[in-house]
Amino acid sequence: MSLSAAELAALVGGKLEGDGAVRVSGVSGLERATPEHLSFYGNQKYKQQLADTKAAIVFVPDDAPPRGNKTYIHVPNPHLAFARASQAFHPKKVHAPGRSSKASIHADAKVDATATVMDFVTVSAGATVGARAVLYPGVFIGEGASVGADTVLHANVAVLDRCAIGARCLLHASAVIGADGFGFALDMAVPEHVKIPQAGIVRVEDDVEIGACSCVDRATTGETVIGRGSKIDNLVQVGHNSTVGQLSILCAQVGLSGTTELGQGVVLAGQVGVAGHLRIGDLAKVGAQAGVMADVEDNTVVLGSPSMPSRDYMRSVAGFMKLPELMRELRDVKKRLEQLEKESKEKKP
Secondary structure, eight states: OOEEHHHHHHHHTOEEESOTTOEESEEOOTTTOOTTEEEEOOOGGGHHHHHHOOOSEEEEETTOOOOOSSEEEEESOHHHHHHHHHHHHSOOOOOOOEEOTTOEEOTTOEEOTTOEEOTTOEEOTTOEEOTTOEEOTTOEEOTTOEEOTTOEEOTTOEEOTTOEEOTTOEEOTTOEEEEOOOOEEEETTTTEEEEOOOOOEEEEOTTOEEOTTOEEEOOSSSEEEEOTTOEEOSSOEEOTTOEEOTTOEEOTTOEEOTTOEEOTTOEEOTTOEEOSSOEEOTTOEEOTTOEEOSOBOTTOEEETTTTEEHHHHHHHHHHHHTHHHHHHHHHHHHHHHHHHHHHHHHHOO
16 A cells, blocks of 8 residues: 555644655655655654655654755654554454364353454353454463453463453463462471462453563452553563553563552663562653662652662762772872871881
């Protein structure tokens, strides 16, 4: 398919600058784009790439000055416009409804007639699968679990007993929803670690995406909750009884200990670790590889391990970088002091 600049401007509600008849057949980054591509510019550090790009059409910010050498579409948020346009060029795959003869569906399960159930899927007793849901090969749905309408579960996803997945969710390959939380009590008399039964569930609300090989543990009692619209990257661990607020982002290799509470719109960058029984406030941001060991207030940016406000962290890093120089100066001062003390003793009668 191809779209004209005028059609793209209408699609994203942008203001056209240049030839509205120019057509493109795909999207790409500024650096790799060809005359067949649409691209976007939203950061001044890519100014040279914007000047050099071969893209036929570029989304630019509303306040970008006219350039005249290419077709531009002015929008409030070029990255968002690019995402909308990219969806037009890459529509979701449509699956024919039906059940594979190689699937195992319990007689007491309820699978909507419009759902797609592929080879080697298991749907256990009392489970429900909603309208237009898609279950790829190897998916396991435990007893009493539920999968909402229009949700897609990729190969080998496991939704274990009684856990609930909302509508329009996307779970990538080998994600596990509802494995036991990590709960043990130490008995030194035996000695042994005594397992605490994990009797709760996981509830994943609507419009959530969970990456490949990520794990969301069931609660000890009650629920582990992933809030509406949240996006979880690959290889993320969400501990038992944690709550991830709506529209939060958890990047790769994030680990939440049990009973962690994330507010709405929280962003945890890659490899962030959060100790248990903490709250990270609404719209807070935690930088990559940070170790969170105390509550984080709303609208706060923290970095480092242990995490601290970003301004304090940057000052600390600046000081740390100067340590070799400061140590040399300290050694010099120490030598001078020793020399002065020696000279002082020699002058005494």
